[in-house]
Amino acid sequence: MADQIEIFFNGESEQVPAGSTLQDLLTQKGIQALGTACAVNSEIVPKDTWAQYKLSAS
Numbered sequence: 001m002a003d004q005i006e007i008f009f010n011g012e013s014e015q016v017p018a019g020s021t022l023q024d025l026l027t028q029k030g031i032q033a034l035g036t037a038c039a040v041n042s043e044i045v046p047k048d049t050w051a052q053y054k055l056s057a058s
Contacts, residue, residue, distance in 0.1 A: 003017065003018060004017060005055065006057055007055055007056075007057070009029075019054065021050065021051055021052065021055065022045060022050040022051075023050040023051040025055060026038070026050065033047060033050070
């Protein structure tokens with residue numbers, strides 16, 4: 001398993017640790033949950049699943 005995976009965040013390529021969740025990414029970016037919506041591949045991800053939603057390579 002790779003140590004890092006490539007994702008696209010707001011259209012920009014980024015490397016994140018393999019196994020990261022959506023919540024991990026938002027925390028790393030300093031993004032607060034209040035007033036935030038997230039979509040992955042044009043699909044809204046419910047806020048109550050962010051901590052379990054594993055990011056995968058693009």
